[in-house]
Amino acid sequence: MSRWEFEAIGTRWQIDTAAALSPEVRGLVDTLIDDFDRAWSRFRADGHIAALAEAGGSVRASADAPAMLDLYVALSDATSGAVNPLVGDALARRGYDAHYGFVDRGAQPAPAAWRELLSWTDDTVTLSAPATIDVGALGKGRLVDRVLSLLVGRLDGSITVDAGGDIALRGTESIALEHPYDPTRAIGVWPLSDAALCASATQRRAWPGADGGGGLHHVLDARTGEPVRTIAATWASAADAMTADAAATALFFEGGPQFAHSHGVSWVRMTTDGRVEWSPDSKAELFL
Numbered sequence: 359m360s361r362w363e364f365e366a367i368g369t370r371w372q373i374d375t376a377a378a379l380s381p382e383v384r385g386l387v388d389t390l391i392d393d394f395d396r397a398w399s400r401f402r403a404d405g406h407i408a409a410l411a412e413a414g415g416s417v418r419a420s421a422d423a424p425a426m427l428d429l430y431v432a433l434s435d436a437t438s439g440a441v442n443p444l445v446g447d448a449l450a451r452r453g454y455d456a457h458y459g460f461v462d463r464g465a466q467p468a469p470a471a472w473r474e475l476l477s478w479t480d481d482t483v484t485l486s487a488p489a490t491i492d493v494g495a496l497g498k499g500r501l502v503d504r505v506l507s508l509l510v511g512r513l514d515g516s517i518t519v520d521a522g523g524d525i526a527l528r529g530t531e532s533i534a535l536e537h538p539y540d541p542t543r544a545i546g547v548w549p550l551s552d553a554a555l556c557a558s559a560t561q562r563r564a565w566p567g568a569d570g571g572g573g574l575h576h577v578l579d580a581r582t583g584e585p586v587r588t589i590a591a592t593w594a595s596a597a598d599a600m601t602a603d604a605a606a607t608a609l610f611f612e613g614g615p616q617f618a619h620s621h622g623v624s625w626v627r628m629t630t631d632g633r634v635e636w637s638p639d640s641k642a643e644l645f646l
Contacts, residue, residue, distance in 0.1 A: 359516075366391045367399065367498065369522030373505070376515025383512055387505055394422065394501050398493050400446045401456045406483070408456075411446070411490040416482045422500055426493060427478050429604055433495060434472070436617035437608055442468040442580035444476060446490025452574050452583065453565055460565035462574060465583035494576065499556050499603025502526045506599075523562075526554040526599040535642065538591035538628060545634060546626070546644035554599035558606040559591035560630075577610050586610045592627040593642070594618060 360378040364371050366388075373379070373387075397420040400407045406417040433441040445468040453460040469475055469489060476491070477484045485491075493500075498521055506519045506526045516529030525533060530551040534544040538559040548555055563576040577586045592614075594605035605623040608614035618625050618637060626636040626644065634646060 367395050367501070367521070368401070369498070371522075372518075372520045373509070374516075374518040374520075375509065375513055376517070377513060379509075379513075383509070386508060390504055390508055391501065394420070394497075394504065397422070398491075398497050400450075400490050400492050403456070407446070407491050410483070410485045411488055414485040414488045416484040419478060419481055419483045422504070423478050423483050424480055425600070426496060426500055427476070427483075429496060429600065430493075431473065432621075433604055433608055433617065436613040436620075437611040438613060439470055439581050440579045440611040440613075441495050441607055442470075442472050443491050443493060443495075444468045444472040444489045445578060445580045446492035448578055448580065448583040449492060449576065450490065452567075452578065452585075454563065454574075454576055462565075462567045467583050468580035470581065495607040496600050496604040498522070498524045499526075499554070499599035499601070502554070502599040502603075523557040524554075524599055524603055525550075525556070528552055535593055535626065535644075536591075544645065545628065546642045546646075548593065548595060548626075548642040550595065553595055553597060554602045555593060555595045556599055556602040556606045557591065557593045558603075558610070560586065560589070577607070579611070588630055590628045590630045592625065594623050594625045595641070596621065596623045 362373045396405045430443045448466045448468045451463045451466045453462045475486050502519050502521050502524050509517050518527040532547045532549045535546045537543040537545050560575040567574045575585050589610045592606045592609040594602045596602040605618040608617040609627050624637045624640045626642050628634050
């Protein structure tokens with residue numbers, strides 16, 4: 359096996375392949391990631407999101423827009439608005455801004471009527487008023503799928519693409535489920551075959567709040583601008599990483615299990631008081 363490790367889109371990537379990747383293929387992966395980042399990152403001043411946040415209007419849609427934003431509709435409906443692609447300004451206000459300032463300026467709900475503000479076609483993404491799109495609920499999963507698809511079209515043998523815990527693979531592998539409060543421990547392992555597994559945990563991006571209380575993290579309830587306090591970590595498995603990533607986000611909220619069931623996702627989650635819950639179809643082998 360050959361391993362390629364690198365940093366991109368603010369996270370650590372690891373790509374394992376049966377044969378070493380050529381410089382040409384690595385270049386294609388780099389270009390794919392950069393194009394996706396320019397289209398969807400709210401941290402890039404030269405990106406599409408910054409232009410929409412500044413003045414609204416329309417930008418050229420990437421090929422990912424319809425699939426991603428259509429799935430956001432299902433996420434928003436299932437969680438009664440807790441997941442919302444216009445949560446970017448709320449995240450920035452709590453400190454998770456383009457400069458990673460981590461200075462809390464208080465809670466701010468995302469626009470509840472986001473579907474009246476944001477529209478999309480195969481060709482364009484349009485905001486009728488300035489707002490900051492954040493696709494963190496499923497965007498990394500979508501990009502993992504795109505990278506895996508690029509490699510599958512060029513390589514034989516097993517392939518594993520891991521972007522900071524969002525994993526998609528061709529082949530068979532068992533993935534450890536990292537304990538959210540102790541990275542040296544696992545709460546179980548999940549055997550996968552030609553599938554995806556995405557994880558989300560509140561301790562991965564966390565910083566102190568202005569009140570000095572329980573602290574802040576990147577999983578906000580878009581309806582209130584407040585961080586989730588009941589769920590510590592989620593794991594979700596599906597045929598593709600975008601769907602698994604979306605479910606891993608939904609599982610922080612009421613309606614998450616129903617979203618997962620309706621999209622063919624099996625799951626495990628841990629509450630902040632240490633309880634572990636799982637779907638009836640979960641194949642995870644838990645150490646309970």
